[in-house]
Amino acid sequence: MSAPRDTFGRPIVVVTGMGVVTSLGAGKTDNWAKLTAGESGIHTITRFPTDGLKTTMAGSIDFVPVDPFSSTDLSERLADLVTEEAVAQAGIGSKGDFPGPLFLAVAPVEVEWPQRQALGRAIGSSTTIDYDQMLRVSGGGKFTDYHRRFLFGSVADHLADTFGTKGSPISLSTACASGATAIQLGVEAIRRGEADAALCVATDGSVNPEALIRFSLLSALSTQNDPPQGAVKPFAKNRDGFVMAEGAGALVLESLEAATARGARILGVLAGCGELADSFHRTRSSPDGKPIIGCVRNALADAGLDADQIDYINAHGTGTPENDKMEYLGISTVFGERASKVPVSSNKSMVGHTLSAAGAVEAVFSLLTLEHQRIPPTINYDVPDPAIPFDVVPNTARDARVTTVMSNSFGFGGQNASLIITGEPA
Amino acid sequence: MTDTSTSKTEATEAWITGIGLATSLGEGLEANWDGLTERRVNVDDKGFAPYLVHPLAPVSFDAQIPKKGDQRQMEAWQRIGTYAAGLALDSAGIKGNKDILARMDMIVAAGGGERDLAVDSAILNAEAQGNSAPGFLNERLMSDLRPTLFLAQLSNLLAGNIAIVHGVTGSSRTFMGEEAAGVDAARIALARIASGQSDIALVGAAHNGERKDLLVLYEFGDFNLKDKFAPVWARGKESGFALGSGGAFLVIESRKHAEARGAKPYARLTQVVADRVSRKSAGDVTTSLSKLWSQLDGVEGQGAIITGATGAEPATSEERAFLKAHPEFAVRATGTSFGHTMETQFPLGLALAALSISKGKLFPPNDSAGVEIEMTKAPSQIVVVGAGHWRGEGMALVEAVR
Numbered sequence: 166m167s168a169p170r171d172t173f174g175r176p177i178v179v180v181t182g183m184g185v186v187t188s189l190g191a192g193k194t195d196n197w198a199k200l201t202a203g204e205s206g207i208h209t210i211t212r213f214p215t216d217g218l219k220t221t222m223a224g225s226i227d228f229v230p231v232d233p234f235s236s237t238d239l240s241e242r243l244a245d246l247v248t249e250e251a252v253a254q255a256g257i258g259s260k261g262d263f264p265g266p267l268f269l270a271v272a273p274v275e276v277e278w279p280q281r282q283a284l285g286r287a288i289g290s291s292t293t294i295d296y297d298q299m300l301r302v303s304g305g306g307k308f309t310d311y312h313r314r315f316l317f318g319s320v321a322d323h324l325a326d327t328f329g330t331k332g333s334p335i336s337l338s339t340a341c342a343s344g345a346t347a348i349q350l351g352v353e354a355i356r357r358g359e360a361d362a363a364l365c366v367a368t369d370g371s372v373n374p375e376a377l378i379r380f381s382l383l384s385a386l387s388t389q390n391d392p393p394q395g396a397v398k399p400f401a402k403n404r405d406g407f408v409m410a411e412g413a414g415a416l417v418l419e420s421l422e423a424a425t426a427r428g429a430r431i432l433g434v435l436a437g438c439g440e441l442a443d444s445f446h447r448t449r450s451s452p453d454g455k456p457i458i459g460c461v462r463n464a465l466a467d468a469g470l471d472a473d474q475i476d477y478i479n480a481h482g483t484g485t486p487e488n489d490k491m492e493y494l495g496i497s498t499v500f501g502e503r504a505s506k507v508p509v510s511s512n513k514s515m516v517g518h519t520l521s522a523a524g525a526v527e528a529v530f531s532l533l534t535l536e537h538q539r540i541p542p543t544i545n546y547d548v549p550d551p552a553i554p555f556d557v558v559p560n561t562a563r564d565a566r567v568t569t570v571m572s573n574s575f576g577f578g579g580q581n582a583s584l585i586i587t588g589e590p591a
Numbered sequence: 592m593t594d595t596s597t598s599k600t601e602a603t604e605a606w607i608t609g610i611g612l613a614t615s616l617g618e619g620l621e622a623n624w625d626g627l628t629e630r631r632v633n634v635d636d637k638g639f640a641p642y643l644v645h646p647l648a649p650v651s652f653d654a655q656i657p658k659k660g661d662q663r664q665m666e667a668w669q670r671i672g673t674y675a676a677g678l679a680l681d682s683a684g685i686k687g688n689k690d691i692l693a694r695m696d697m698i699v700a701a702g703g704g705e706r707d708l709a710v711d712s713a714i715l716n717a718e719a720q721g722n723s724a725p726g727f728l729n730e731r732l733m734s735d736l737r738p739t740l741f742l743a744q745l746s747n748l749l750a751g752n753i754a755i756v757h758g759v760t761g762s763s764r765t766f767m768g769e770e771a772a773g774v775d776a777a778r779i780a781l782a783r784i785a786s787g788q789s790d791i792a793l794v795g796a797a798h799n800g801e802r803k804d805l806l807v808l809y810e811f812g813d814f815n816l817k818d819k820f821a822p823v824w825a826r827g828k829e830s831g832f833a834l835g836s837g838g839a840f841l842v843i844e845s846r847k848h849a850e851a852r853g854a855k856p857y858a859r860l861t862q863v864v865a866d867r868v869s870r871k872s873a874g875d876v877t878t879s880l881s882k883l884w885s886q887l888d889g890v891e892g893q894g895a896i897i898t899g900a901t902g903a904e905p906a907t908s909e910e911r912a913f914l915k916a917h918p919e920f921a922v923r924a925t926g927t928s929f930g931h932t933m934e935t936q937f938p939l940g941l942a943l944a945a946l947s948i949s950k951g952k953l954f955p956p957n958d959s960a961g962v963e964i965e966m967t968k969a970p971s972q973i974v975v976v977g978a979g980h981w982r983g984e985g986m987a988l989v990e991a992v993r
Contacts, residue, residue, distance in 0.1 A: 214725035214726045214729065215726070215729070216725050216726025216729055216730070217726045217729045217730045217733060218726075218729050218733070271767070273703045273704060273744070273745060273746040273767065274704075274767070275703070275704035275706075275744075276704075276804070276807070276808060278728065281711060281715065282715065282718065284715075284807075285715035285718060285719055286719075288715075288719070289719070290719040290720060290721075293716060294712055294715040294716045294719055295708070295712045296708050296711070296712065296803035296804065296806075296807065297803070299803075299807050300642070300803060300806055300807055300810055303807050303810035303811050304810045304811070304813045304815075305813065306813070308811040309811060309812055309813075310811075311808075311811040312808060312809065312811035312812030312814075312981075313812075313981075315808055315811075316768070316769055316808075316981060316982075317702060317703075317746070317767035317768050317769055317772070318767065318768030318769055318771060318772070318982055318983065321768060322867070322982055325867060326869055332865065332866055332867070333771055333774065333775055333778070333865035333866055333867050333983060333984075333985070334768075334867060335766055335768070335772075335775050335779070336766065336767045336768040336772070337764060337765060337766050337767065338701075338745075338746045338747045338765045338767055339747055339763065339764060339765060340745065340747050346764060350764075350779070353782075353783070353788060354782075356786075356788075357782060357786040357788070359782065374728055374729055374732065375732055375736075378729065378732045378733055378736060379736065379740075379741040379744075380741075381733070382733070382736060382738040382741065383738055383741065440762045440763070441760060441761070441762070442697070442750075442751075442754045442759070442760040442761070442762060442763035443754070443760070444754040444755050444758050444759075444760050445755070446755070447664060447742050447748065447751055447752075447755065448742070456760070576747070577742070577745065577747075577748070577751070578742075578745065578747045578748045578750060578751025578754075578763070579751050579754050579755070579760070579763065580747060580751075580763060
């Protein structure tokens with residue numbers, strides 16, 4: 166019997182396990198219940214003082230304790246949680262022995278303020294502090310753990326040790342498209358026949374003062390702090406920016422052949438991936454929308470599908486004036502008249518923008534949409550934008566027949582990635 | 592299935608058709624080749640004393656990044672990389688070729704996070720003087736951080752800048768994770784071409800070693816070379832690496848694609864293999880490198896090895912134990928000449944291997960410890976080795992086109 170192949174003769178890639186954590190909670194069950202109830206996980210920040218900040222809310226995850234706090238430590242904890250959930254659901258390999266490679270989307274790692282302040286304390290107040298003084302106190306073994314922690318590869322290193330993934334783990338960043346890229350790399354490895362299974366994880370625990378301020382200085386964040394639950398307003402006329410959030414998502418991908426052979430339950434099919442970079446500007450999309458259009462078309466072509474066959478779009482939908490306008494331009498160009506009919510909703514209206522994790526978090530939600538035949542809403546949609554006549558599934562979840570989902574991710578640096586996920590092997 | 596190697600079965604042949612180098616020895620292929628031939632080492636023992644760094648040789652960024660506005664939006668590591676990427680596209684003869692650039696893959700290995708040292712220092716000083724009011728950090732960061740600095744810190748913005756300045760837009764992927772990121776960038780690019788998922792890719796990395804914030808990170812682990820320069824193999828108890836500045840980019844494409852456009856190859860990239868052992872026991876690096884070596888198909892005797900050995904211990908001694916098993920191979924450690932360029936070290940090794948093969952000779956040894964031996968014949972194969980200072984092992988086979 167020949168191996169199951171797609172229309173291009175490639176191994177079919179299926180999902181057999183998934184895990185998710187967001188500000189709504191840990192795990193698929195809790196997240197799905199709240200997401201379809203239209204609940205928001207956005208809240209006023211209590212992790213650090215917000216005095217003097219224009220934005221004082223976020224979708225931070227405060228129920229996973231990390232002490233002392235660092236964004237990299239939290240990212241690692243979140244990645245652990247979702248990977249455990251995904252691997253357990255897949256029932257693949259054995260404990261600490263995952264039979265395939267790891268692709269990890271993770272925020273760029275750097276030494277953070279608590280650690281920098283520890284160096285300041287080690288120098289003391291009688292000396293003027295500069296980087297020469299910091300260098301003087303850094304060596305000698307007092308801060309060895311900081312080296313291990315703040316290497317860019319450190320989270321992947323930990324996951325590879327914990328879950329026993331094989332080979333060289335890849336840590337990647339394509340900004341806010343990172344989660345989708347991690348999945349794409351897994352799909353490609355299985356299609357090449359390099360692996361029968363791949364672990365694709367995306368995590369982000371970036372809500373710290375400097376990260377928030379960096380986005381704030383780029384005028385990217387919503388400043389409508391009160392009530393925080395109302396801040397993210399994708400596709401609404403009064404949208405004013407995205408809200409930073411934390412989260413993680415994990416998928417166990419397998420070839421259909423391997424999954425079937427071990428009797429695994431198939432949760433969905435990764436039918437296609439598309440990408441295309443934008444060379445227009447560091448933070449803005451090309452005004453003609455061509456890169457987004459090309460990205461969406463590449464995903465459709467890779468899946469061997471027409472736009473007509475997509476019956477739900479899980480939007481990038483950040484709630485920034487720019488993103489939502491450009492996403493409409495891209496979708497409406499490819500989908501034509503159907504653009505106003507096909508449901509397009511934004512999970513970010515509830516969980517905020519989980520940045521490096523978003524592509525994977527939203528892939529998990531797309532798979533849950535297929536499983537439950539129910540589309541999560543776009544909340545905070547009270548003032549429609551006549552320039553964006555999408556059916557955004559406003560404010561209330563909707564039962565619908567959904568067989569094929571497109572999930573979009575766009576990021577700073579001209580990053581565009583789209584995934585197409587179907588409910589059953591074609 | 593335990594290894595992550597590029598399958599050679601019925602694989603499309605991949606050529607290296609473009610090389611771009613900007614390093615401490617100079618910009619361009621000839622300047623780097625001359626520096627190697629003259630055994631030149633450009634090391635600064637004063638600017639960062641007691642630490643040693645290999646500073647970037649003077650470069651006219653305008654030649655590859657014509658808009659000053661673009662240059663202002665980047666920090667040094669991004670300028671070095673965007674510059675070297677432009678040289679690679681020039682070298683492949685596809686600069687400005689919109690048809691090819693629009694479908695060209697790009698995989699960049701990057702760090703990032705370049706700090707504003709003055710802002711950091713001022714905040715820590717104020718805090719040391721007792722200013723610890725809630726919101727003090729917020730207030731200072733809000734007023735002192737340059738908005739554009741964030742974009743110069745983001746790892747994926749080297750690729751973003753290459754897209755903007757040179758128009759490479761087929762795809763854009765950034766791998767992080769120190770030395771291993773450079774190995775995996777080449778591994779995935781080759782795998783995509785070999786399997787027919789892609790025809791042509793721009794692959795590479797850039798590093799600014801002249802950064803005190805980076806020295807701090809590696810000083811946490813006591814990895815920095817101090818006080819006195821010595822070749823990588825001769826560091827003995829004074830182990831460590833001297834950070835190097837540099838960018839190395841390659842254009843890799845399928846033979847068919849290259850021949851169709853009449854492109855000349857420097858060499859063939861036959862295989863890239865990688866692994867990550869936990870390094871819990873002595874000798875783990877030796878074992879990992881030996882295993883990777885066994886995965887390379889058709890390595891002939893009396894060849895050459897270009898390694899990115901860092902000088903950090905125990906990795907370098909364990910790599911040396913691996914090399915001892917191949918005493919007839921002429922070894923060259925790029926760390927001596929270029930310093931440790933981290934994510935860039937493996938692409939740099941690939942670049943020098945391809946250049947050596949195209950020139951029909953290996954550059955001379957630069958070593959007082961007897962590890963590097965002369966090679967007089969033309970190399971037809973070069974194995975590129977990269978063992979990270981903390982994690983990650985990789986290997987590639989670069990061969991003459993037959």
